Amino acid sequence: MSILKTTTAWSGPRVAVLAVALAVLYAGVPLVFGQNLYLMSLAVASLTIAGVALAWALLGNLGGMVSFGHAAFFGVGSYISALLTLKAGWPVFPAMLAGGVGAATASLAMAPALRLKGPYFALAILAYAQIFRIIATEWSDLTGGASGLSSIPGLPKVAGFDFGSKSGGYLVVLTLVLMFAAIYARLRGSHVGLALRAMHESEDATRVVGVNSVMLKLAMLMLSALMTGLVGAFNAHYINFLEPDYAFNASWAVVPIIAAICGGYRTILGPLVGAVTVYLVDQLVLKSLLPTGHQIVLGILLVAMIIVSPAGLTALRFKRTRRGVYAAS
Template structure:
């Protein structure tokens, strides 16, 4: 629901980056679908073609990209900065593996349980919107710390710092995912579904309301958008998607522990969407790919990883304020304008 459906017409500046005016909405949607198809095709071709370690990296990238898409909804679209996103990835990971190991549930059911658990936690954190400005951001950091402490200290359930090992293979009906290639294909299928669903959402009324909220909450409220409702919706959707991504993590690493869900990981997700491009779905996928793949090929400098992340973030903000995807979109728009000028009689 948007201000338009509530009897209020949004100004052109609050129609969203993807559809600033209705006459261009269709073209932008087609372009985004083309980018989506290109990313999925490239993401499938490279790991499958090379196999081995590249395929393993592809599995890691896939669940990080799903979780990053969730944070993009919260931060890039709706402007609700969260400093505890890794906590919801952890909730999804633990909920999924516990439902599989302790209750013997099949992975699809456990995956839904992971999404439900992360959604519930997201709704709980969304109550913090009563805090304004920097206080909300600090509270999300505190929420992430609380979740990490629960995962660390609830030893009978989570295994504490020792974590949980002996992860069973993913089972779908009578079929079991036993190879890395099969796991990668399942992850990519889920990533494609999430991406496609969010692509439709961002080009719809809800997406335009999210963008208006992210650009200027006071102005959005002044034109009739129920900002509190949309803030809760954005936070809940983002956390649910993070839980979905987290449900694959134990199956990729064959192990899960609380140390994978510290504030460092939350910071990493923020860097992913910032470097890739805030507000851009392709940017979330591009950022996740870059921030997962690059450190793996620079293992000799692992002790400088956080330093490198900081330098990369500052450089991206200084040189490419709209991120990699934003720069690419600007270049595509420039080419399109030149083509139109050249086609005029």
Template structure:
């Protein structure tokens, strides 16, 4: 009951309070939209790392593939934007199929293999000039549409779309984690050989997690393409789309849903509003230093640190 009330309050604040407060500040609203874009990728990365037990340095591949597929479908095939965004996510899933051989690798070897795939897709987007226009990129990508008299292409409209996507991703993540599949995934991380003995197909489960993570990231990439209305390979497949979500997830606590989301919003907004104004040329160095400090102080992230402090306070009060 308590969780339901808290959830209702959060939804009310997200859909009503934030747009109302930011109605006159288009710049801050655009930053919030960008932070939620990072949050969506961060959640997808956390799902793969926490449930799937696989660390990826190549989510830029899924982001870029989703971006280009959605943009090209709307520009060259005349697709409506929202179905094209979903197709972008499906295209990212298809791209992840090419990465399935990497599932035989573990630890840093898997992470580096996925990073290599991201570079391959960037090169393909650069060289396939007849389709992607190569380094010149795609301009005038259709914006989010007007539906039922509401302009989703506005700052508020874009915010409502991305916050809805992030909430759907969080719900899918939560349901999956609480399911029998989630239990099997956690057991698999303890001992993959033991889970195979009892009949769990660990390869199929890891493949499913990779595809689901790719789907989520591809949809976010497609959304971003229709928000900025321009794409070129070095932007769409930029390492930023892999690195910043990882920093955000680890900073907030990638083993919890709220940690990955809160970490993304906090890290991005602090970086853009505070660090960038103080140190325009080296603000990301400070971000890296903060990440190192967080790993040393609390390897499980900001949310875990907060829970530890609360537990100590409760123990002190009870004594």
């Protein structure tokens, strides 16, 4: 009975907070900052990193696999969507979805690496990312090679609203990120999430009870690749240009990792908070203080965060809340 009361008591406030947060994100931000193109560009870029950070955290937290190669999925999704619109005449949004599916399909090539663990898996995925970059560079007849692809179709107008504008791009990437968060939350609370947590404790024990750990890992890898590919496809149509060194740049793996760890990669909110905080601090503060080499400070901040609060920024907030409760009692 007490459990039911607790659930009921929390459901109302949570729904209200969620409704207010969505109203602020979807209506408040474009209304207040929509005319400031620079700030909206920063918002879009930070959410792009947040999408990759959330996909990386899903693979690391639920799948138990640390990846240094998410740039591979980002680049594959970018190129597939761009090529479908440029050469096959596809509409942008279906092409973006195809880019995500293509990235998930490309992740099947990494299936042999699933039998590796720890740093060996991370390095194997990093090697795959380099392979995809080389393919994009050498297959010049299709991808344009090192010179890349230009004049990629931008996000379209729908019902008179221009999604190709800064505010429109913000709404698209915000929707993608929130959709990823919802999928993550639903998966974590499902029987699959329970099986994945059990697999972390003892993979051999889960195999004994009939859980196919390799297939579960592959499913998590494909889902993470799908998410990252979608973000990459969005980015290609947002900036309207691609070249291999940009699409498969290691920063698409490193910066989201820093963001996820700083925010708290074991939570859903952590990678989002970390991405927005890390990127905005880097661009608005560190870049003005150190025009060159400002990203070195990100590494220092990462080390400091791991020492002070290994669970991330969100854990600091929860610690303060608990202390306040104890003090009040």
